[in-house]
């Protein structure tokens with residue numbers, strides 16, 4: 626039996642396939658800034674803190690090269706090896722479950738029946754995100770541009786995983802959704818973890834951004850947005866302090882830039898990481914210190930309202946740095 630726990634008609638959200646997002650970014654940037662097939666190895670900051678020297682390996686030839694820059698922006702993901710230099714003891718926190726993920730491309734007619742079945746059960750597909758809650762598990766389902774269905778299904782890991790996942794899916798989800806999972810060629814599994822918010826995200830002229838700065842569980846559907854906003858805010862801070870301090874010492878400029886970046890982003894991302902963690906535990910039916918395990922059958926309207934994605938702290942808020950203009954400093 627299926628029923629709707631909560632519904633948000635005004636959820637302002639866009640979903641995109643990674644490949645589309647990557648090609649947008651790639652095409653928007655000068656091609657010579659990409660160094661494909663380079664593995665970062667190590668870095669060292671100069672004594673006067675004015676530059677960073679980085680070692681990288683060219684994977685095709687094995688050659689080790691050095692790159693010198695003013696800033697090192699670590700966007701090397703949630704397992705960041707750059708972060709490990711500053712926080713060697715930091716441990717990621719296992720959320721208690723894993724997520725199966727899959728992308729079904731239904732451009733050809735081979736999946737017509739499955740898609741029609743799915744649309745019957747989820748009539749708003751293409752216009753919204755569906756969060757489906759079962760007992761001790763949950764799934765997410767949405768349509769992407771160019772005839773693609775993206776699905777995520779959280780569950781504990783078991784031995785013969787794919788088979789078990791299909792069997793579990795048949796028991797828990799409506800047959801139409803279970804079929805989509807079965808017809809997806811190569812579903813893959815992600816272990817879900819996050820970490821407690823960091824107290825600092827820059828040291829001299831090295832700064833962490835994206836998942837390196839704030840590994841989060843995916844329940845806020847926010848991590849990519851957090852990462853893009855990090856990049857946008859850092860860009861604005863660089864622009865602002867470059868103009869304000871002109872050619873003053875690089876170290877002063879870097880400190881001001883990264884200090885403002887940290888004070889703008891850290892309070893926001895810290896709350897968002899903790900909110901995502903809470904949402905994950907609620908949706909997965911796990912207990913929280915201040916509430917009992919969520920039971921879809923017994924849920925009160927208030928509890929159901931808590932499930933809405935728009936409750937994410939700072940949802941829809943634009944960082945104030947975007948109001949900064951050159952004119953503000955003309956006087």
Ligand SMILES: Cc1cc2nc3c(=O)[nH]c(=O)nc-3n(C[C@H](O)[C@H](O)[C@H](O)COP(=O)(O)OP(=O)(O)OC[C@H]3O[C@@H](n4cnc5c(N)ncnc54)[C@H](O)[C@@H]3O)c2cc1C
Pocket residue numbers: 663664665666700701702703706724726777815816817834835836837843846847848849850852
């Ligand atoms: C199950 C799951 C579901 C998710 N769902 C969503 C969702 O619905 N919406 C959403 O917004 N986000 C989602 N996310 C999160 C999203 O994928 C990340 O937040 C986002 O990719 C972070 O971007 P990033 O650039 O910081 O890190 P990444 O995308 O991880 O990129 C880091 C890059 O650094 C490279 N790298 C690492 N080490 C080195 C090295 N030594 N040398 C060279 N390169 C290196 C890696 O190869 C990688 O390309 C989900 C994540 C998971 C696990």
